[in-house]
Amino acid sequence: MAVQIYHPFSNFNFSNTKCFLTGQPLSSTEEKIQVFPAWLMSLYNLQDQPFKLLDESIATYKDLKIPCSAVINETYLEPLETEIAEAFAKGYEGVKALDEHRLFLWVAKLMYGIIFNELQAGIKMQHTQGEEFNISQSIIHKFSHLHLMLQSINLPIQFEDFKPYSLFLFKVDNNEKEFGYRDEINTQTFALRIKDFGLVMCLQDNGANGSYHRELFDKIKDETLHPIQFEEFSGRVFYSNYLFNRLPEYEVMPLGEDIFIEAMPLRGFNSKPLFDEWMNKTYGQVLENFWKNWGFLLLEIIKNPNQPMSFLFNPDGSPITAASIELPR
Template sequence: MPAQLYTPFTSFNFGNRNCFLTGRRLSTEEEKIQVFPQWLMSRYSLQDKPFKLLDESMATYKDLKIPCDAAVNEEYVEPLEKEIAAAFERGYEGVEQLDELKLFQWAGKLLYGIIFNEIQAGIKQQHAQGEEFNMSQAIIHKFSNLHLMLQSINQPVIFDGFKPFSLCLFRVNNAEDIFGYRDEINTLTFSLRIKDFGIIICLQDNGVNQRYHKEILEKVQGHTLHPIQFEELNARFFYSAYLFNRLPEYSILPVNDDIYVEAMPLQGISSKPLFDHWVNKTYGQVLENFWKNWGFLLLEIIKDPENPMSFLTDAKGEFIPADKIQLPV
């Protein structure tokens, strides 16, 4: 029997009686899994820590759950979690050996779980005000494509000759129990800094953000980064993901039992560049947010408007080794 893709955004099905991954009807609304996996919450004592939703309401990490068929969880989700947990436990060396697709699936599942909770909260809020829930078509398009690709966890979905994501892994000289998590659901950007590594993933860009930052990535390759350097890279990726102005399109072709996904050319019929113009002042505002722990303000960061402050490269454009970085106490 040919594989059947589930499309929750067609009917806007975000209740708790259907599995988030397959759409299968659940026997009870309590059939759920944690968005942030238990092993990660336990390792970093996240369960009762606050998590702010887009409507400014507060939840805790353990409050974030998604409906999931028990059999699907046992056969597909749990094995993925165990593989990721084992790799993360080994640190950079373990994560480096992971299949990139597995990391993409894991990060995508987590981010989609947050999106699912955000949509549920939005629907409740709008209905309480007697209004219909609305979401832009562009955002629906992005989220639908992410969900399609997540089904590679449990379906024979094959990405034909392309990667739907940019994924960068770095060695980082982190403090022992640091848990640095960031996301931006509008641009589907994910970042995690733990143990001795940091990961940045743009989940829906067909790899173009990685190419956009090719020059700086080549300079940092093979180096262990100071946390402030990783956060600078983070700021660059989160900002470029915001500047990326295409909505990737895909053609889906079932072949026997497999589902082939092919990327349409991003350039399309437009002569416009794939990224909007980089504005240093706006980038400086992003960087200020990412450097909050170190107290740098926008005025310092863009003191020279043409050359924002950087801990990655010096005035000659050469990489600054982590042990040479001097920070204010």
Template sequence: MRKFDLEDKPFKLLDESLRTYKQLQLPCSAAVAERIAELDNAVADAFNKGYEAVNEMDRMVLFRWVAKIVYGVVFNEIQAGMRQQALSGEAMNFSQVLAHKFVNLHLMLQSLIVPIQFDGSLPFTIVVVPVDNPENTFNYRDEINTLIYSLRMNDFGLIVCLQDNGANGIYHKAVIDLINGLQLHPIQFEELCARFFYSAYLFNRLPEYTVLPTAEMVYVEPMSLMDMSMKPIFDDWQVKTYGQVLENFWKPWGHTLFEIIKDPENPMSFLLDTEGKPLSSDVITLPRGN
């Protein structure tokens, strides 16, 4: 917050009320605060060094850091909602699906202070890519309902799906493999974000976990995402809806929905050419935005 002068900048909650970034606080014990400080210092060190250091980080450390931020935002959103409901004299009406997700996220955050081992697949997807960002870039997004997060700063971009058991990473594997090793233009990274944010919306499973606590370790195993109905894990991709998501991510460059889906079979892309091959950021003449 100090590096990007965010402390006193306004932050709009879902109820339209404003807070400053430094007012967003998450209560915890002194022991947890100490572990969070250690986590923050480790992440800050890697982020200041740049892409190579971030990409080499233990994925569980990155997951804990992002999960802590998103959980803190969720906590503040819920507190604001409770205050608003109390003023209206109504009981707090909270989605049981979201409550289920937050309970699981809280369980996974215990790995800060309790030894937890995830058996089988990890419960999240993390993507780190090099990005040719302008100096002092800080671009943060999250979506509470789907528990997805993105950050673009320094010379990298980070996308984290906090509770998908790796499904979104598999869903976009072909694109990730194609751009592997390439430095992206900011508009390319924002397109990648739009793809992940939209697929997180299409993800139609509510992950479940088996938990086995022992004296030495808590074992957590993600349960299979397949169910008896054999329904696909992701709902059908709708080009128009994706175009609306992409239009929002591309606001700094002013591309409209009409431009993006002018050819519905081949929506506008700066990641891939018309033959599905990766585009080099060198051929993109657009400004790098912010």
């Protein structure tokens, strides 16, 4: 029997009666797993911390759950969580040694779990107001492809000579008690800064942001960063992924027992650059948000509109060392 891909966006079924990953009927609506894994929540006492959803409602980290078959969880998701937890426990070196695709699957599962909760909240709110749930086709396009790629955890899906993501990993001199987490679900950008590392991932760009920032990344990837330096780099990536103006397309080809996914060229027939024009004022607003811990304001950040404030490089382009930064971690 041919392998069946599950397409939840074809009929928009986000109830608690079906497994989020396979669409299999569940024995109970209580058959769920946590979006943020228990091991991570316990490390940083996140269980009762507030988590703000897009509709402005406040949940807690432990409130965020997704319906999942016990068999799927035990067979595929729990082993992944164990693998990631063990790697994270070793810090930067453990994460660096991880298989990148396994890390992608873990981030994708977490991101899709948040998306699932956002969709449920949005559908509920629209129905309460007597309206049909409405969401843009481009967002559905992105979300459905993320879900397709997430199914490579339980289906024999092969990626044909491409990675669907860009990944940036750094050693960071963090405050050991801090849980630094950030996401942007519309662009599918993710950042996590804990222990002695920080990682940023763009989940649906086919490596475009990796190429866009390659020169900068190569200059600092082997350095231990101050947290404000990591947040600056994160801000650059979150902003560039906002500027990324393509919707990646894929060819899905069943072949024997396997399913092959091939990425269509991002440029296609479009001569327009892959990224819209970088605007320093908008980037400064992003930085102001990412630098909240240190209280820098937009006017300070873009005092020189042509060269926003940086803790990564001096005005002459020379790198700034983490040890020379006199700010709290």
